[in-house]
Amino acid sequence: MALLETRSLSKSFGGLKAVSGVDLKVQPGTVHGLIGPNGSGKSTFFNLVTGVYQPDPGSHIEFNGNDITYLQAHGIAALGMARTFQLLRLFSEMTVLENVMVGNHCKTSYGIVESLLGTSRVRHADQKMKEEMLDLLEFIGLANFADIPAGELSGGQRRLLALGRAIAMKPKLLLLDEPGAGLSPVNVDKLMETILALKGRYKLTVVVVEHILKVVMSTCETISVLDHGQKIAEGPPEMIKDDHAVIEAYLGRELPDEEIRNAIRGQ
Amino acid sequence: MISFITNFTSAIDSLAKVHRLLPWLIAYVLLLFLPNLITATFGEYYVDLANRCCLFILLAVGLNIVKGFCGQVTVGHIGLYAIGAVTSALLAQNYGMPFWLSAPLAILVTCFAGLVVGLPSVRLEGAYLALATLGLGESVRIMIAVTPALGSSTGIMMIPAPTIGNYVIESFDHYFYLVMTAAIIGIYFSFVILNSSTGRAFKAIREDVIAASVSGINVPFYKLLAFVISAIYAGLAGALFAHMPPGYLHHNNFTVIEMVTLLLMVVLGGIGNIWGGVVGAIVVTVIYDQTKDYYFYQPLIFGITMVFLVVFMPRGIGGVIEQAIVKRKFIEKHEEQNLGTS
Numbered sequence: 001m002a003l004l005e006t007r008s009l010s011k012s013f014g015g016l017k018a019v020s021g022v023d024l025k026v027q028p029g030t031v032h033g034l035i036g037p038n039g040s041g042k043s044t045f046f047n048l049v050t051g052v053y054q055p056d057p058g059s060h061i062e063f064n065g066n067d068i069t070y071l072q073a074h075g076i077a078a079l080g081m082a083r084t085f086q087l088l089r090l091f092s093e094m095t096v097l098e099n100v101m102v103g104n105h106c107k108t109s110y111g112i113v114e115s116l117l118g119t120s121r122v123r124h125a126d127q128k129m130k131e132e133m134l135d136l137l138e139f140i141g142l143a144n145f146a147d148i149p150a151g152e153l154s155g156g157q158r159r160l161l162a163l164g165r166a167i168a169m170k171p172k173l174l175l176l177d178e179p180g181a182g183l184s185p186v187n188v189d190k191l192m193e194t195i196l197a198l199k200g201r202y203k204l205t206v207v208v209v210e211h212i213l214k215v216v217m218s219t220c221e222t223i224s225v226l227d228h229g230q231k232i233a234e235g236p237p238e239m240i241k242d243d244h245a246v247i248e249a250y251l252g253r254e255l256p257d258e259e260i261r262n263a264i265r266g267q
Numbered sequence: 268m269i270s271f272i273t274n275f276t277s278a279i280d281s282l283a284k285v286h287r288l289l290p291w292l293i294a295y296v297l298l299l300f301l302p303n304l305i306t307a308t309f310g311e312y313y314v315d316l317a318n319r320c321c322l323f324i325l326l327a328v329g330l331n332i333v334k335g336f337c338g339q340v341t342v343g344h345i346g347l348y349a350i351g352a353v354t355s356a357l358l359a360q361n362y363g364m365p366f367w368l369s370a371p372l373a374i375l376v377t378c379f380a381g382l383v384v385g386l387p388s389v390r391l392e393g394a395y396l397a398l399a400t401l402g403l404g405e406s407v408r409i410m411i412a413v414t415p416a417l418g419s420s421t422g423i424m425m426i427p428a429p430t431i432g433n434y435v436i437e438s439f440d441h442y443f444y445l446v447m448t449a450a451i452i453g454i455y456f457s458f459v460i461l462n463s464s465t466g467r468a469f470k471a472i473r474e475d476v477i478a479a480s481v482s483g484i485n486v487p488f489y490k491l492l493a494f495v496i497s498a499i500y501a502g503l504a505g506a507l508f509a510h511m512p513p514g515y516l517h518h519n520n521f522t523v524i525e526m527v528t529l530l531l532m533v534v535l536g537g538i539g540n541i542w543g544g545v546v547g548a549i550v551v552t553v554i555y556d557q558t559k560d561y562y563f564y565q566p567l568i569f570g571i572t573m574v575f576l577v578v579f580m581p582r583g584i585g586g587v588i589e590q591a592i593v594k595r596k597f598i599e600k601h602e603e604q605n606l607g608t609s
Contacts, residue, residue: 050481077483091474094467101464102471106483108464112492115466118459126463148597169483 003028003173003205004049004081007060011048018044020229026173031199031206033220033237035213037249041229042209043086046175050083051076064172078106082171086178086209088162092151096142096161099150100133103168133168139201140164140194156187160194167198174199176208180215188212192219217241225249269591276592291455298447302440314439318511320552321446322504325453327532327548328541329500332457333385335539336466337493338473340397342526343384346404347498349521351377351505353417356426356516359509366429366510374502380407381498382491389487405523412518422517426509437512446507453500457541460496469493473539524566528555531573536583543585 002025009022019041026032034042047053049061051073061069068076082103091099108115109125137143140160145153150161159179166174179195180188192215199206210216216223217237225233225240227249233240240246255263282290305313330344355373358364364372387399411417428437429445436442460466468489471479480486509516528551536547558565580587 052477052481072485073477073480074483074485077481083481085478089475089478091471091478093474094470098467098470102467102479102482102484105464105468105471110464112465115463116456116460116496118456118463122463148593165482 001028001065002026002062003064004207005062006049007062009045009048009059009061010056011044011053011059012056017229019048019226022226022229022231024224024231024234026205026207027222028172028205029203030221031196031208031219033216033223034207034209034226035211035216035223035240036226039228040226040249042226043177044229045226046083046177046209049076050081050175077169080170080172081175082166082169082173083175084162084166084177084179086181088158090150090158090162090165093149095147096137096150096153097130097133097146099161100136100164100168101129103165104129104133104170106169136164136168140167140198156183156191159183159191163191163195163198167202167204170202171204173205173207176206176210178209178211180210180212188215195219269588269595272588273592273595291451295448295451298451299444301447302443306440311439314443316553316556318439318443318446319556320549321443321450322508322511323529323532323548323552324450324545325446325500325504325507326529327536327544328450328453328457329497329504330529330533331539331541331544332460332469332500333493333497334533335544336461336469336473337490338469339385339388339490339493340393341384341388341400341494341497342397342523342530343400343402343404343407344497344501345521345523345526345529346407347377347381347384347501348505348508349407349411349518350380351502352509352516352520353411353423353505354502355506356423356509357417359427360423360425366427366506370503370506370510373506374499377498377502377505378495381494381501384498385491385494388490388494401523401526404526408518408521411521418516418518420518422515423509424515426514426516428512428514429510439512442511446511449503449507453503454541454545461541465489465492470539527566527573528569531569531576534573534576534583537585537587537589538581538583540583540585540589543583543589546584 004024004026006022006024009019009024010017011019022045034045036042044053048055048059051068051071055061055069059069060067063076063079063081066079068079091102094102107129110119110122114122134143134146137146140163142157142160142164145157150158153161163176163179176195180191183191195206196219198204208216208220220237223235223237223240224231225243225246232245232249233243279290282293301317302314305317326344326348330341333339333341351373354376355366355369358369358372359366384400384403388396391399411419413419428435430436436445468479468484471482471484472486472489476486508520532547532551533544534547535551536545537543555565576583582590
């Protein structure tokens, strides 16, 4: 059974169909790539699945056996779905440690009234959680920066922290929105290694949106391609590489020589 | 200055290691001598001023929770203070309730009012939220000003002072023990809240609403919770204000000017910084009182101060000190590491 399944998922903004009729299945334990040119609806797809946007009527999203089509973002997060953002959206005035602790919010073991009274149970639970989160920071290599505000980290460290905050939710499914954007090729490789290590350590299923095709081709088991809000291809990387529709979406259509000559002459 | 503060905080930290409440208890015991000290050096009037400082500390700390932690710009806080004050005063006067019953009931009523003031925050942000809450806060004052049962233009007089058994707490220095206890407890709980999952949820909402919601935080719920918690502080401060000698309250105590003064305390002290809010409340209340003779210029000076603060010191006194401490700690840590490696 698929971990995440969308059926005829659609979203329009006014007249623009950002995503239209996308059927997608993510198998548990895999790394699933989602690619497509700019404006093809990848980010909108993520926003729909995580509840940031409400999908259009007729759409259906199922996650781990639950219907989450019209759930709010925090409800979906509580079911075990985590995501990162293209623009990171870190809590920049909070410390690095606090950032990952917010990620762990759903796993808080005490009630709200207790948290307001500061009972000993709260203090113990927070202490335990802090240790756990420091352990996570150690794993992604940010333990030395635990007490400084997230806004003071370097670009690469911020990307790691965004990843750490999502992992802190102990999710079943992790959605990564362009994790490698703005990184040098060496750092992208390092980041992908970290992601795969985290996937193994926390038994994750990963969906990744990425523009760097080399990364997608080497790490994903299945790739879905979106163009103009529609899914135009799906399959293992070898198949996607040679797919005509995909090449056309990325590079344009290859025309016979004669047609090009005519076009130049203006006929 | 900074090194004095770091030494001071580390001394407090080592006290807290013995028991986490120890520094609070020591502070409390020391403050018990304050009224005598003030009366001996300045005179009894200044004990009354200290009482008002404590009330404004409660208000500022409460406002800091909703504005500083949760990032919701509210200008209706003074309206909640008014509701707390009037409710407690009327319950005591009309139904003969003792302070210990009327105050909790007043806090309860203020909580509901806080919920109402908070409702616009679910939809509105920033300046729009400020406008909506300003309207609510000001309408409370106008209601009080025009309703004879709520005091109208004469105000509510002869509000009974709190009693313990046969003893009536009606002198300034004895009332100080009451408001000071409330202020200390208020400050303590605002630290508890800040360091819990709830406090982190508030701060996450302040930083980024969307990132907070996909991290599993129920944003509308926590926004309303912040308003309700701040309403508890405002209600308590209001009730304490109503019963404070000489037991008189008037709607002029709850004007927009008062609200701006309250905002100035929080901004001067440092938005989101608890001790900053406390220091801001004391500084502004004392300056406000000592410059009463120039009351005509007060709003002008305060307004200009506010603008300069926002432009040149957006984090306030507390923020500047906090940053210096963090920087120093970071440098010390690095020096230690360098020593360790070399």
